[in-house]
Amino acid sequence: MKTGMRGLLPQSIWIALSIILLARFVFGQIAITDAQPPIPKPDALAQPRSPGQAGFPVNQTRAAIPPDNPQTPEKVALGEKLFFDGRLSADGTVACASCHNPDLAFTDRRPTSVGIRGRVGHRNAPTLLNVLFNQAEFWDGRAPTLEEQASLSITNSVEMGQPSMDAAVASIAAIDDYKKAFHRVFGRPPSGPNLLRAIAAYERTLYSFNAPFDHFLAGDKNAISDSAKRGWALFNGQASCNRCHAITIDQPNFVNFTDNDFHDTGIGIVRYKVVPLARRAEQLVDSGDKGAIDRAAIQTDMSSLGRFLITRQEIDIASFKTPGLRNVLVTAPYFHDGSQETLWDVMDHYNKGGGPHDPFIDEAIQPLALREQDIDDLVAFLASLTSPEYAEQGAKELERQRALSKISRPLRDTVRAFGPKPSIPPMSSP
Ligand code: HEC
Ligand code: HEC
DSSP states (O other): OHHHHHHHHHHHHHHHHHHHHHHHHHHTTOEEOSOOOOOOOOOGGGSOOOSOSTTOOHHHHHHTSOTTSOOOHHHHHHHHHHHTOGGGSTTSOOOHHHHSBGGGTTBOOSSSOBOGGGEEOSSOOOOOTTGGGOSSBSTTOOBSSHHHHHHHHHHOTTTTOOSOHHHHHHHHHTOHHHHHHHHHHHSSSOOHHHHHHHHHHHHTTOOOOOOHHHHHHTTOTTSSOHHHHHHHHHHTTTTOGGGTSSSBTTBOOTTTSOOSOEEOOSSGGGTOOHHHHHHHHHHHHHHTOHHHHHHHHHHSGGGGGBTHHHHOOGGGTTBEEOOOOTTGGGGOSBSTTOOBOSHHHHHHHHHTOSOTTOTTOOTTOOOOOOOHHHHHHHHHHHHTTOOGGGHHHHHHHHHHHHHHHHHOOTTOOHHHHTSOOOOOOOTTOO
16 A cells, blocks of 8 residues: 555656646746636726816827827727727637726736736736827837737737737638628728727727826816825925936926836846846847747746847846836736835835846936835825726725735835945946
8 A cells, every 4th residue: 555655656746747847848938827817898997088187188199199090989999899809819718908907997907917828928917098198019119009019919929829910800800790890990801900900099099187186287286185295296306206207307297207218227137137138139139020029028038128129239128118107006016027016115116226236227216215204105196196987996905005015015125225326337247
């Protein structure tokens, strides 16, 4: 009996090991989870927004519509239908809305996204609210337009998994509703470019303003708390957030609080040795193969290289797009890798300034000497950028994050926050 047990055990371990090895061989560095989220339904929060909102930027909105893809209500409705349709994915289980759920402010509220067959990527899904104002798409800006962005999601093997856009079109082209809708909107049968135009047109309706901060700017001095007002002053002063989350340091960007540029703020570099990764990535970047670069960004450790994967410039190693800050309270977790759970953690990261081992860090990342009250004020300011449709969710989320911050502040480093700026090693010694 005993010997039989002993004989069995190694065999089962052997089988388990072979399965793990085989999985690693087939899927490379992709983690698998069985938590495949169901596709959400288009509810009230999914509907195109009204421009009648405080802070709505009329001119920028007009400028964000490309001449070759004008907005029409029929096209937007077709785009919305496609956005929620799992049939666009290789096995019918994943839609755009799986990772950009309107009820979760068009994110998935996961650190990194889960796509087809439970495959987990390396990047956090950004909100699509106000996405029309982006000057480039993705954390590294690798897609210039929403149209091009959508084709990469559809064909990425850990997202919607289609072998090609033609395959995606084929999966919906025979459906009567779609045949009619494409004819009505474009005067012809479904095609890849028109499918992408419709999805992008829908995304361009997702503007979200009317936040308490917009009412404050419009003259209602009581629209935000005193704490949020102090936070706004810190944002443009001691905390110097406006070095990146503004058009220029003297010119705020009230549309989406970004300079539309890329910076290394010291996130990915914590976990990865980026220089050897960059050497490995060079050939790939030179190949200019957009599909392969997309896979590297989403499915491999090279994700941490950020903008380098697009430009191959040393200075862009570990640089990521400055994200907009509207509705940031309801789009946790934070950063391109979803590594931080609360806005307090984000503030602790900035407060301690650059890490001593990051030669690529942006010079604007400095110890900030923010006190606890200052951090609370900055969080209050960020919370005031929540649009009314997410106000209730935002209030709950603020309490959740506040409670968590009372028991867990993994990045808090008061000595560094109040110390001198760490010396930055030269580029060649990572
Ligand atoms: C499996 C989850 C998943 C699916 C499905 C998915 N996305 Fe995303 N989306 C992401 C992630 C993760 C990113 C960030 C990737 C990166 O930056 O490299 C992203 C980025 C984006 C961006 C860029 C936003 C920005 O601020 O830069 C847009 C736009 C977008 N997705 C739209 C779509 C559309 C449209 C679809 C359907 C055709 C779709 N996504 C399907 C997870 C997903
Ligand atoms: C050097 C430019 C720079 C400065 C200064 C800066 N940021 Fe950022 N911010 C970025 C970039 C780039 C990211 C994305 C980094 C990443 O994901 O790797 C980011 C991310 C964030 C995020 C996470 C957003 C999300 O959706 O995940 C928040 C919140 C934020 N910044 C707020 C602030 C505040 C508040 C300050 C001032 C204390 C500040 N930032 C200072 C460039 C900057």
